[in-house]
Amino acid sequence: MSARHMLWNSNCGLFLCKTFCVLFLLLCFEFRIVNPYKLDKVVIFSRHSVRTPSSYDLEHITPHKWPDWKEKPGTLTQNGHVLESYMGTYFRGWLSDTGLLPDSCPDEDLFYVYADLMQRTLASAEAFVRSAFPDCNIIIHSSDKKSHSVLRSHIHNSSxxxxxxxxxxxxxxxxxxxxxxxxxxxxxxxxxxxxxxxxxxxxxxxxxxxxxxxxxxxxxxxxxxxxxxxxxxxxxxxxxxxxxxxxxxxxxxxxxxxxxxxxxxxxxxxxxxxxxxxxHVAKDIAKPIIMFMKPLFTNESPKVSLLMGHDSNINVLLKAMHFKNFVLNKSLLSVPIGGKIVFQKWYDVVKKDYFLKIQYVYQSTKQIRKMVVLSRDTPPQFSTLELKGCAANEEGYCPWDVFIKFLNDLYT
Structure with a gap:
């Protein structure tokens, strides 16, 4: 082979090597820019899972015979228990994958649970926790009396x-x-x-x-x-x-x-x-809930909080916190049974700042009825939500300090 050909091949190889290195660096840089976020905190506000009808006293409005239920009115069913356990397993996997929770049993500085005193909320919390953390001693907190529960949907203002x-x-x-x-x-x-x-x-x-x-x-x-x-x-x-x-x-x-x-x-x-x-009704009923949630957002611990409540709680939160309108695909309801509003605090390692992302995580109507096991291959449904008081970017992130200021201003 001539010296000229050898020189050409050498230069060509050097050019290809440099080109590959540049492309590799660009790809690495692009990966960093696309995924700059590290999960720092999560607050989950959940509606309980599938229950029996809230009322059995409907015989007077139809000549039809209503179905018989084994459980009392308004209590979690076996299907509801299983469906919520699927959610618990799925969330545990996600929280472990992001590195927010360890593979071992978390203490209360890492994971905190509060549930309303109703059977369907306590049982839903139990199903979530026992599936997410089997063999762990996770305490489910609640008020000692129904009248003291943070998650009561009752009027407080007496004027x-x-x-x-x-x-x-x-x-x-x-x-x-x-x-x-x-x-x-x-x-x-x-x-x-x-x-x-x-x-x-x-x-x-x-x-x-x-x-x-x-x-x-x-x-x-x-x-x-x-x-x-x-x-x-x-x-x-x-x-x-x-x-x-x-x-x-x-x-x-x-x-x-x-x-x-x-x-x-x-x-x-x-x-x-x-x-x-x-x-006025939404702001009144939501006030103790939001006041209860504020330290969960602002304190360093716990890293993950689960609040298990009712559709009425979520309805007043959506109104009082000024959520923008949204659509939940594959769901019959805008506040689906077992659905969870998931507040996420992310740290942007590039901008060196914290951001909020809110998602509605819920099982589709088909997943509920068919009792579909949740996994990475068959995940629940996700819908990104946005607050009117905290404008989000295209990825759904809004500045964390803007969110906290918005929270502080709600009841001033």
Whole structure:
């Protein structure tokens, strides 16, 4: 081979080597920029998992026979226990993978749990913890009395002026509902005109009946009337479906499509909107919850906190904390059973600053009904949430100090 060819090959090889090194460095730099975050803290606010219907006292509104349940009203079912244990296992894997929790049993400086005193919340917390940390002595904290629970959805403000404003806001929300078609669909499912309520009480047209708003200190805000009734009925149908009742038996076979579900879910959503989605009621009920959560955000420990509560808690938090509107794909509800709002504090190693990311983590309707085991290959659903008071970038991160200032300003 000539000296000229040897020199060309040598120069070519040197060029390729340099090019490869540059590309390698660029790829490493790109990886650092794309993944600069290290998880520093997590606060999980969860709704309990699948339970029995909250009311069994519905015989008077339909000639149909309701299904029999082995458990008491409003208690966690076996399906709910299993589904929540799947969530516990999944979260443990994620928290270990990020390095936030060790593979060994965490102490309370690392992992803290608080649950409402209701059976369904305590049992859900138990299922999560025992699955996430088997053979570990994790204490589930709760209040000694229901009246002292942070997660009570009761009115605290006793002033007449508050009550007047709260009732006005609830009435405005109620009057803005347009549910005539939904009432007719519900009447058809129930055979309402053949019920004892129609025959004996002469209440045969839901759309024409009154919905009376009630606000009383120490009690949950209420709407008394057909809207509350339809909320209880829809809740029953949902729990039948979530607990795996045969489709032909769910709502006596009268709900067979997404269209059927959505035709009555407006009644369920409407009830919760009137009761929990008004400014003064939400801010009043959410205050002790947010005050309880603030140290979990600001203190160095615990690194991970789990609060196990109810849909009413999440509803008032979403309103009081000014979350932007969001959509949860593959879910019948905007506050899904077993769903978790996950507040995450991340450290950006490049910018050397902390950021907040909030995600709704939940099981899809299919995952709930089919009892799908969660794993890396079959994860739960994720939806990134954003606060109006803490603008997020394209990746869903907002500055942590802006978030803390926002929290401090909420009740000043």
């Amino acid at each position: 007449d002026s508050f009550r007047e404003i709260a009732i006005h806001e609830m009435k405005v929300k109620r009057n803005g509902l347009h549910l005539k078609k939904s009432y007719k669909k519900m009447e058809s499912i129930l055979k309402y005109q053949h019920s004892d309520r129609c025959k004996e009480d002469k209440k045969c047209d839901m759309a024409s009946e009154k919905n009376v708003v009630k606000v009383k200190v120490g009690k949950k805000p209420k709407v008394k009337g057909p809207l509350q009734l339809c909320n209880e009925v829809t809740d029953t149908f949902l729990m039948e479906y979530y607990n795996g009742l045969a489709r032909r038996k769910v709502a006596w076979g009268k709900i067979s499509s997404k269209k059927d579900w959505h035709s009555i879910l407006g009644l369920y959503a409407g009830y919760h909107d009137v009761v929990y989605n008004t400014t």
